[in-house]
Amino acid sequence: MNSASTSAASPSVANEGSSAALMSVQGIVVRFGGVVAVGGVSFDVGRRQICGLIGPNGAGKTTLFNCISGIYKYNEGDILFEGNSIRSTPRHRMAGLGIGRTFQNVALFRSMTVRDNILVGAHQLGKSGFIANALRLPFVRAEDERAEAKTDSLLDLLDLRKVAEELAGGLPFGWQKRVELARALIGEPKLLLLDEPAGGLNHGEVEELEGLLRQIREHFDLSILLVEHHMNLVMRVSDKVVALEFGIKIADGTPDEVRNEPEVIRAYLGESDDDDSH
């Protein structure tokens, strides 16, 4: 992989280009047919920063999120990750660049155990192929043991130890979300994309999640971009908040700044009947 050389070269590139931002979204436009879902949005996510992406339904959050994770292609603008465009990066290379993600309604490998789910997250760290695996060469064994050790520590961190050998599909929703988080974290992402991590969680679980996100940032030295409806969580946990409405950025700053932005107050409290622009 050339990820090592990329990251070695990145500080200089980042310093020149986009003021040391880990990821820089630059004037992204996404059109579906005639509908403009995202109409030229720009913002940066710094290293070790937790960035919240908010907005009413249909504001374009999920579309933007899908562009960053490589699911959608954008029509105009560009997204730079460590100074390099991700425009033509295939989806299966995103993890290798250092972009990990979770899914809005949880996308676990349901018939696999919790442990195996997390181990799949380590796929991109390995490089053994079919033949080496079939012969179980020593380096394959070593690779597996490293992944197992990391899995064990994540099982402890996310309090999943006692369900490690259970099938992921049979767990309660809140547990599944933690498994998904562990699966994303084992791949050593530099940027973790969380699509509504608080969705479907109860009050207590949301509070736990808040602590967990902070803990993860410290422990893994990464940045987090979260799309979230749960306003309290976003405002408490984020270093920076970006607010969208109708595919346009209406605010960008610290949680306090964004909270007091008239446009944001209007979008959320004012004429909020006109949601859903799909």
Next chain:
Amino acid sequence: MNSNSTMTTVMPHAIAKPAVTPLALVGLAAGLAVAVGAAFWFSDYHLFQLTMVVVYAIAILGLSIVTGFNGQISLGHGAFYAIGAYVTAILMDKYDVPYFYTLPASAVVCAGVGFLIGLPALRLGGLYLALTTFALAVAIPQLLKHKALEDFTGGVQGIVILKPDPPFGLPINGDQWLYLFTLGVGCIMFLLAWNLLRGRIGRAMRAIRDRAVAAEAMGIDIAMLKTRTFAVSAMFTGIAGSLGAIAVQFVAPDSFTVFLSIEFFVGMVVGGAASIGGAVFGAFFIQFVPNLADQISKAAPGAVRGIILIIFLYLAPAGMAGLTRMAIRRLRRPKPTGA
């Protein structure tokens, strides 16, 4: 997406981590001892049947790798079995290659054909792949009869090959040697499959089956992994075809009709789609249930087979492997109700 959900509803396969407990090792060693001992207990005819069980087990294992573990339905694995059988027969008959050297050749040819067919077919995915492979199985007997290939394939007549002699002056007869040779190759194939399926690649296969979008986000190159899986699967079934040809000492186009593919599929489902051990059970099932049905009713053995199959799947919806797993779970976790 669509194909995945079909697979999981049709076959609720839950593969537990293949942990190597001491008990499992003892069981495995005992099973192997019985399998080797069988060479000296059974008559030649029954030994031939057991040889075919090993052959079918490898063939079904191949199918299970692609369909059970990777979620790609193949209804045409009989085609790869046929190709493997013919590679061996042609090499032995036309080029005087010793039988054991034909196995690697057959592996390479079948993996190659599997890869080439997988390349476009897997992009279609799901039901389309099922139909593409089905078409292959339908076409194969006719291709083998084709005039252009007749010099090699022997046309409708097929090819007769000689039964190998036991090597090193071993004091056993040809049937015993054939059985032990097939068993040995079978053990190697099962070991390779077990290694492949329990590690990084096997997890990636299952991840694609369960949730392709998430697998991709974990860095798995889906198209690459699926095509290679298909090639490996074709290789396993092809090697089974080679061993089958040596065991039967004869290949002909009409031994490899589309029914063979369906038999493999039945064997896989009955054994438990995503199960290594299930392939062995499935092989016993497709080898002996027809005989059993014949004994029950000479008039309508097909109907009896159908009924046996339905009853079995009613009792064990996740195949033999599912049943075993449930039993083990029950034994390991005695509910603390009364105690």
